[in-house]
Amino acid sequence: MLPPVSTPIELPVYQPHPPERADAARNRRRILAAAERLFAERGVAQTSMDAIAAEAGVGKGTLFRRFGDRASLALAVLDEKDRQFQDALLHGPPPLGPGAPPCARLRAFGEAMLDRLEENLDLLLDAQTAAGNYLRSEPYSALWLHVRLLVQQARPDCDADYTTDVLLGALTAPVFAHQRKARGMDLDRLKAGYADLVDRLMTAPIRAGVS
Amino acid sequence: MLPPVSTPIELPVYQPHPPERADAARNRRRILAAAERLFAERGVAQTSMDAIAAEAGVGKGTLFRRFGDRASLALAVLDEKDRQFQDALLHGPPPLGPGAPPCARLRAFGEAMLDRLEENLDLLLDAQTAAGNYLRSEPYSALWLHVRLLVQQARPDCDADYTTDVLLGALTAPVFAHQRKARGMDLDRLKAGYADLVDRLMTAPIRAGVS
DNA sequence: ATCGCGAACGGACTTCGGTCCGGTTCATGG
């Protein structure tokens, strides 16, 4: 039990970003602004990369140089939008922020994430549809570490890595979209379901035998 | 508590498939064979739809007419490969098949699914990377109903729909790929984690309060 | 102020998934 924390291949090395050139910074801002605008006015799925480049007054090559691919751009736009969410987690008031017991924080986290999904579903779908590259992204890693820490505090006797994956897997954009749209489950039901999930995972008897 | 089973928009109507024309059937077989061959010999990701059409000696239009899109083709190929898995679930020996207690069947199901993921990861990644169209597919629905039934039997006092999503969410191709490749978790650890997940979800105290 | 270099730029180009539509083929009724 309790397998070691695996840091298998590459741990997140500090990247000393050689300082960004002035025009590069300008273009990055332009691109993000253009993307945000177009996403808002005609929908994420209806917006091509060419259109964003044009709207930003920038070549396509520049766009891809800075953001790599469509999913990463979506992620970057999203990142701007919920930077506040990011540090509500770290420095905000309880129960989302520090100060509340870990279980309560996990529940609050789920609720906040579900609201976020409801709010930015298109963007999140786009960002997560790169066949798992999303799971390697920096924003996801941050969420993962956050949850993992809480899990470890609340339930030191389980495989925290795995449990974290389960909890975050339940807050995935495609799953959420399906629950919400195809099955018509409403937001409150999902919140209740998640809260119950946390409860059950965190309060279950230790290593229950077969049933 | 216990929200009603939602059958929101369209329930699966029986489609009386007007009988398939001879040439159509022949081409479908050719395409599946070609796809399987190319996937095997040069990898799923490296195989374009054009290449499959060419290998099958068939026009591109035909390919897309029969399978709709890339993900669906992957799913069809997969379906051929694990038809046996499908009915091991329904008619095979316990604990996978009927006869064992639901909890045991859920654990066996997870183990089998993980083996399946290990075996056909590329194919499954491809099939599931259609931004959630996979979740509407027939094979997925079958798995979902299977798990849902077991959940309901093992734990009649919870939101079975939601719990089912959680259990299947933990067996998703992108998550599996990330656990396996990026984090280097081995298969046994995942199996243990899933079994423990089932245990915790099914044996947790009823409606535990806050902690 | 000038120079030189490497990073940044941008748009033509390639690739590939997916659609369209005119021509062909299969199955059925006469």
Next chain:
DNA sequence: CCATGAACCGGACCGAAGTCCGTTCGCGAT
């Protein structure tokens, strides 16, 4: 055996993602 129309075929075509590479330009050094 033939007429007929529905279903099917195939490849030209399209739009969008992502790459390439010759050109430009910011910026530290002289």
